[in-house]
Amino acid sequence: MTDRPGAGVPAVSRSRPVLVFAGLMVAMLLATLDTQVVATALPTIAGDLGGLNQFAWVTTAYLLTFTAVSPLYGKLGDLFGRRRVFLVAIVIFLVGSALCGAADSMTMLIIFRALQGIGGGGLTVSIFAILGDLFDPREGARYQSYATAVFGVSSVSGPLLGGVITDHLSWRWIFYLNMPLGVVALTLVAVFLRLPSAEARRARIDYGGIVLLATASTAVALLSSWAGHSYPWSSPVIIGLIAGAVVLIAAWLVVESKAAQPIIPLRLFRDSTFTIANVVAFVAGFVTMGALTYVALYLQMVTGVSPQSAGLLMLPLTAGLLIATTVSGQIMFRTGSYKWFPAASMAVAALAFVLLATLSVDSGLVVICGYLAILGLGGGLSQQTVVIAAQNTTPRADLGAATSTVTFTRMLGTLLGASIFGAILNSGLAGQSGLSQGISVTPEAVSKMPERARHAYELAFSHALTGVFLTGIPILLVALAVALFMKNIPLAPRRNGPPAPAPEPEPAAKSSTP
Structure with missing residues (x-):
């Protein structure tokens, strides 16, 4: 691995950028497709598993955790290294996908979709941050545009693809097909991506900020799902969610202003x-x-x-x-x-x-x-x-x-x-x-x-x-x-970028641990 002269920004080995980028894009495709991929399959899923009154939560659970964990993954990448965080996120996503495909009740599917969203949110954030690490902003504009195109296309195409898979295979294959593609992405990134270690500094996790922001995000997600659909806007439930979200956001701002290493500075x-x-x-x-x-x-x-x-x-x-x-x-x-x-x-x-x-x-x-x-x-x-x-x-x-x-x-x-x-x-x-x-x-x-x-x-x-x-x-x-x-x-080139530290070692004993 070589460093960009004077920039303090690491560069992926020039013989391997296509493989690394391909792995990142496959992961991006999977994470964003799953935000809406089940939309057209929901009637079939409800008919198979029952729980018709719960089926909207199959989508909501994923979006809720996807949104809530995004800031957390960004900060963890800053503290502990983006490569490790990315690998943890994709493993969580794949485990969630396998469990979703095997779910035998609507309740279990919703729980596993929430787990899958925890991984999906981490993937999306980590990919864009890794691209920011690999390339200076000017060169990165070209690669970020490709990643964004994948993000946008997969977000829009999810319902169509989900309908096709459900019609020709089974709704369970919506989740099972993530497995081989996810393993490819995991392998390419684990083998070929090498980034500098995170700066040697003591991590002081902002637990208060994490809990408050995740709770506020959950309130907003529930509001978006229930307001005007499950409950009228004037109902006590919706008014309570609005008031709760406002209070939680205010409390989060106070906590973040005092935190040593806030989740969002x-x-x-x-x-x-x-x-x-x-x-x-x-x-x-x-x-x-x-x-x-x-x-x-x-x-x-x-x-x-x-x-x-x-x-x-x-x-x-x-x-x-x-x-x-x-x-x-x-x-x-x-x-x-x-x-x-x-x-x-x-x-x-x-x-x-x-x-x-x-x-x-x-x-x-x-x-x-x-x-x-x-x-x-x-x-x-x-x-x-x-x-x-x-x-x-x-x-x-x-x-x-x-x-x-x-x-x-x-x-x-x-x-x-x-x-x-x-x-x-x-x-x-x-x-x-x-x-x-x-x-x-x-x-x-x-x-x-x-x-x-x-x-x-x-x-x-x-x-x-x-x-x-x-x-x-x-x-x-x-x-x-x-x-x-x-x-x-x-x-x-990145401003305030200190000289890049030595790259992470690659001992065999660590190969199985992200």
């Missing part, structure tokens, strides 16, 4: 670039995934396509995401500048929301796909840019914490976006059609309505969805105004 937010990157990440997660959820529902409710076809119609969004991430990554690599990409992302996403707000029952599929492609372009322009921006202005000692914070804020935005947009859609349906539980009406139920009632419902749903997109426009414009203040700091 609040001093990072003194840097305007880091703060803006997190604002853009939050809003991008909020609007993009929220829109994706309800456009897919619109396609089924109004146009009458099947869930699998709705997944296929998301491909234009995926294409836009791929184009934007790849092109922006290449431009950042060649120019060393990322300043305008977050603002461009918010502007293009706002344009997409304006266009999506015009959808009606008469809108053709070609028009809808065109609007989704524009939304994908908007999302792709900021996906890896905010990670690169945060890493570029962060000392190497805090690289993992900075990376995990951006990932965490994006996931929080995703959770809250789906919940709040769902409440707006429900409110719109209740106001126009008298349906107090609008989105609990399934596409199958709509298709069986008498023609006049079906047409009335489709009109009501279309109008209610317009309210969702109109709500997102001002949020995007505020984020655009914030993004315009992003400083033009050239991508350069």
Whole structure:
């Protein structure tokens, strides 16, 4: 292994970067696919295992633990070395996958999905942080764009792939197929990735910060899952979750301000670039995934396509995401500048929301796909840019914490976006059609309505969805105004990077322990 001259940033052996990167991308694919891969398989799973009233938790449990542990893994990587943390995370993910495939009840499947999410959250954070270690910010922009493309494509493609596997094999193979691919990723990273040891410093684990942040994240995740669905927004349960989340976040801020080694160092937010990157990440997660959820529902409710076809119609969004991430990554690599990409992302996403707000029952599929492609372009322009921006202005000692914070804020935005947009859609349906539980009406139920009632419902749903997109426009414009203040700091070798310590030894006795 060689060191980058003068940068203090390690470089993977130049004969092995493709193998290391391939292992990281396979792990990224698995972790992000599993956020939504069971969506289309849930009816089949419920029919097999029973527990129909619990089936939504199969997805929620994974997202909850995935989000809650993200900051923890980033800090652990800073303290103990990212390679070790990555290997621990992938082992947890694979154990969880095997147990999910073998589950014989809905309760056990939910518990094992939570375990799987603990590994998946660690994988995603560790991968982006490892890339930040391997490459300086300018060169890393190119590789981060590939990783972000995998992240975005797998997030969008999960429901489609899950449906195909369930139809042609069994829902259990959704989890079993993780095993051979995960072993490949584990082997490639364990054998070929060598990073410097973590700095020799006494680790003082921020237990208070970990517990408070995980509990607050759980409250937010439950809020996003229950509000407007299982419980009305005015119910004591939802009001209690909101109050609890606020109190827990306030307590966490107090604890973090006093912790010797906080899980998320609040001093990072003194840097305007880091703060803006997190604002853009939050809003991008909020609007993009929220829109994706309800456009897919619109396609089924109004146009009458099947869930699998709705997944296929998301491909234009995926294409836009791929184009934007790849092109922006290449431009950042060649120019060393990322300043305008977050603002461009918010502007293009706002344009997409304006266009999506015009959808009606008469809108053709070609028009809808065109609007989704524009939304994908908007999302792709900021996906890896905010990670690169945060890493570029962060000392190497805090690289993992900075990376995990951006990932965490994006996931929080995703959770809250789906919940709040769902409440707006429900409110719109209740106001126009008298349906107090609008989105609990399934596409199958709509298709069986008498023609006049079906047409009335489709009109009501279309109008209610317009309210969702109109709500997102001002949020995007505020984020655009914030993004315009992003400083033009050239991508350069890591600042405050001390000389890299000696690489980790590779004795045979440690080969079986991450």
